[in-house]
Amino acid sequence: MEMLLNPLVLLANFVLVPGLAYGSQLALGALGVTMVYAVLNFSNFSHGEVMSFGAMITILSTYWLKSIGLSISPLPTALLALPLGILGTIGLCLLLDRLVFRFYRHQRASSVTYLIVSIGVMFVIGGVIRFVIGPNDRNFNDGDRFLLKAREFKEISGLSEGLAIKSSQAITVFTAVIVVAAIFWFLNRTRTGKSMRAYADNQDLALLSGINPDRVVSITWIITAGLAAVAGTLYGLDKSYKPLVYLHLVLPIFAAAIVGGVGNPLGAIVGGFVIAFSELLLTFAYKKVAAYLFGEGLFGDGLLQILSTDYKFAVSFMILVVVLLIKPTGIFSGKSL
Amino acid sequence: MNKPSKNAPARNHIFSLPADWSAHRRNLVLACIMALMLSFVGFVxxxxxxxxxxxxxxxxxxxxxxxxxxxxxxxxxxxxxxxxxxxxxxxxxxxxxxPVPSAWAAGGGGISLGLVIGFVTICVNIYLWKRARSQGKKRYWLIGLVVVVGYSLMRMTIDPSVAAIEAVDPAMTGYLGGLGxxxxxxxxxxxxxxxxxxxxxxxxxxxxxxxxxxxxxxxxxxxxxxxxxxxxxxxxxxxxxxxxxxxxxxxxxxxxxxxxxxxxxxxxxxxxxxxxxxxxxxxxxxxxxxxxxxxxxxxxxxxxxxxxxxxxxxxxxxxxxxxxxxxxxxxxxxxxxxxxxxxxxxxxxxxxxxxxxxxxxxPLRFTFLIWVMVIVGGSGNNWGAVLGGFVVWFFWIEAEPIGLWLITLLTSGMEPTHWLRLHLIENAAHTRLITMGLVLLLTLRFAPRGLIPEVKR
Structure with a gap:
């Protein structure tokens, strides 16, 4: 029994738990990308930097809250500051729409034009972030580090492998579930949500039936900004905040959105988890698992790692290529928003 | 001003003067300004x-x-x-x-064999994908199997050779070298x-x-x-x-x-x-x-x-x-x-x-900066792209001293150790990111055809 439980715990510790957390972060990010895609019809490359911006506002608010002595220990103060981060990001997105994107919407510009515009926006936001907070690493998680420590787990279960759950991972999954549930309730049950879906489905028809396009677009930006701020903060809380990382995060997020089927919220969530788990499964060193199952020394000195951890980001690209080759419309094709 | 008529004969020679001389004069002026800016750097x-x-x-x-x-x-x-x-x-x-002969001796053969195996695996996969279309779901399993076998074989041949090559005098070589x-x-x-x-x-x-x-x-x-x-x-x-x-x-x-x-x-x-x-x-x-x-x-x-x-x-x-x-x-x-x-x-x-x-x-320096060059210069026009490359690279390099100079000037009223002044000066390098983004956005919005627009042919 222990022979089977130990490798399972090992996998849970290094793949399942981090995968759930990372997958939730990617899913929230991909959800934002997919919303913009469905309603405004373009790939928003600046989404990574918008996430970073949300995290930055949250961090600055955290510092401010701590300076006036507010804290919700053992939870990180960042959770208290998150609403401020969301508000700041919503402000940013509405401002960007008013100053930049609205012009192209009225022109009915092609999606590639939008794409280039969003890259310009990405430049500017990235520059502002680095200008305000600097490019360095910041750890702003001041709550309890662990929900379950590896040593405690070993004592309770009597196994030789430990299972650790970081509190940031638990918070991530919990928050993601709440946010996703709220989004789906909004899209499917409320009048505004339905009008958004109608607008995404057929713009002209929606206009004919009296839906106010400016309102739909504003609400889309508000939701996207909220999602981005939450995703950015959770990622920063889990792995520490570094502005440059968010630029690279765009690739797995887009891969997640495409794998699931762009414009489809459920697809974005599934895609996020597909990408996260493939990254972890393909870069995990199976040496210890094999040792438990088949005894030491059967496979020699190798780590039994499919891909070196250096190539973590390459995994999302490979999955993207496979999906583009086999089913370019994604897993949940044919249905949007 | 004599505009070219619709049925003017098409110019065949590339470097000859265009019929629409005024547009060309503008381009020449732009090129001269660029040359002047470069010589200004030379003098200053x-x-x-x-x-x-x-x-x-x-x-x-x-x-x-x-x-x-x-x-x-x-x-x-x-x-x-x-x-x-x-x-x-x-x-x-x-x-x-x-070339590094000792590295080739240590692992050249293994690497070559491994790369051949990888190449063969890809070829077999493409062949299977095209030929086994009638097999339905079985096709995916077949390809999966080939990938697993091919990849394991490749890693088994490459990994020891890689370690051997990287161990050859790592401070000086540690790689296969080139062709010389x-x-x-x-x-x-x-x-x-x-x-x-x-x-x-x-x-x-x-x-x-x-x-x-x-x-x-x-x-x-x-x-x-x-x-x-x-x-x-x-x-x-x-x-x-x-x-x-x-x-x-x-x-x-x-x-x-x-x-x-x-x-x-x-x-x-x-x-x-x-x-x-x-x-x-x-x-x-x-x-x-x-x-x-x-x-x-x-x-x-x-x-x-x-x-x-x-x-x-x-x-x-x-x-x-x-x-x-x-x-x-x-x-x-x-x-x-x-x-x-x-x-x-x-x-x-x-x-x-x-x-x-x-x-x-x-990516910022190599992908997006090049994009700014093309769009600022004038997409669709080769001369525009060249001018864009010159102008944008010039300002990419010179933006930092200019930005630093501007910030120092703007904050000169503050005390030299004021935190805001120090913060601004420390982060002045990031202004060029903002500048490039703004240049891209403003060009797209107000002059989407760029400095030298595409010629209607």
Missing amino acids: QSWNLAFSLLNMCLISAIMSLGVNIQWGYAGLFNAGVMGFAALGGLAAVLVSMD LPIVLSWIVGGLFAAAAAWVVGKVALGLRSDYLAIATLGISEIILYVLKFEDWLTRGVKNVNGLPRPVPYEVDLQEATWFQEIITQFNLSIVEASSLLVKLCYAGLFLIVLLTIIWLSESALRGPWGRMMRAIRDNEVAANAMGKNVTSRHLQVFVLGSAVIGIAGAMLVTLDGQFTPTSYQ
Whole structure:
């Protein structure tokens, strides 16, 4: 029994738990990308930097809250500051729409034009972030580090492998579930949500039936900004905040959105988890698992790692290529928003 | 003002003056302003700096020509310029460095065998994918099995060889080295490398939604960079490759040459400065030859039937398709050509630097900056792309001193140790990111046709 439980715990510790957390972060990010895609019809490359911006506002608010002595220990103060981060990001997105994107919407510009515009926006936001907070690493998680420590787990279960759950991972999954549930309730049950879906489905028809396009677009930006701020903060809380990382995060997020089927919220969530788990499964060193199952020394000195951890980001690209080759419309094709 | 009539005979010669002289005069004025700015740097800062700026401007111009071929001619968005440029740099290393015989003896055979196995696996997969179409679900399992077996075999042959190669004098070599050929050859090889990578990406992503190409190219460029950073047996990874051979003489040799010393005495120059100026001039000459060749080729293509077809495809894909043009394969062709030009520029850049540093490839510097060049210069116009390369590179380098100067000026009223002043000065380098973004957005909004707009033909 222990022979089977130990490798399972090992996998849970290094793949399942981090995968759930990372997958939730990617899913929230991909959800934002997919919303913009469905309603405004373009790939928003600046989404990574918008996430970073949300995290930055949250961090600055955290510092401010701590300076006036507010804290919700053992939870990180960042959770208290998150609403401020969301508000700041919503402000940013509405401002960007008013100053930049609205012009192209009225022109009915092609999606590639939008794409280039969003890259310009990405430049500017990235520059502002680095200008305000600097490019360095910041750890702003001041709550309890662990929900379950590896040593405690070993004592309770009597196994030789430990299972650790970081509190940031638990918070991530919990928050993601709440946010996703709220989004789906909004899209499917409320009048505004339905009008958004109608607008995404057929713009002209929606206009004919009296839906106010400016309102739909504003609400889309508000939701996207909220999602981005939450995703950015959770990622920063889990792995520490570094502005440059968010630029690279765009690739797995887009891969997640495409794998699931762009414009489809459920697809974005599934895609996020597909990408996260493939990254972890393909870069995990199976040496210890094999040792438990088949005894030491059967496979020699190798780590039994499919891909070196250096190539973590390459995994999302490979999955993207496979999906583009086999089913370019994604897993949940044919249905949007 | 005499406008050309509709049925004026088409000009055949590329460098002849256009009928619409006023537009051409504007372009000449713009080029003169650029030359003046470079000479201003020469007079104010130093001529050495001016000439290194000129060299980098020439390379940037070639890169933006490559992007212009893809974007301006065909409307294809390549977000992976960095990767193609890096492949060019790899070509410079592989062509010009001397081979390391002890490393080849240690693991050359294993690596070659492993690469062959990998190649065979891919070929078998493609064959299976095409032939086993009738097998239904079984096809996926078959391919999965081939991938697993092929990949395991490849890793088993490559891994020990990689370790052996990297153990060969890691401080000096630790990699296979190159072929020891003249580095100028690598400019062509770099183009071929980039073209091959572009062909693979294009095969996968072209013909689908237009943004997929952007995401796929972004991905491939990241992967190319990871390979260059972490496969030490090929590129020495983050240990960098230094001391690449040069196509031009070394300063030290010039300083010792008697003919050079004799010439120098005619002018009022120090010998050290003069030798480095001459080296930079030689580079500039070589780069200028490449630039003019590429412009000549692409302008002739643009004027011929091929160019008309590309414009037709860009402006209305459906109509061009209906006229019997194979849109996807034309897109693939133009994408490969543009990437090859970027690869050539990448090889030239490494040649100029004399070293290959994989960590220096940043998407902002290599992908998005080139985009700003094309859009500011005027997409669809080769001369515009060249001017854009010059102008944007000039300000990319000069924005930092200008920004620092501006901030120091603006905060001069504050106390020298005020926290805001210190913070602003410390982060002044990031202003150029904001500046470039704003330049891109403002150009797109208010002058979407750029400095030298595309000529209506």
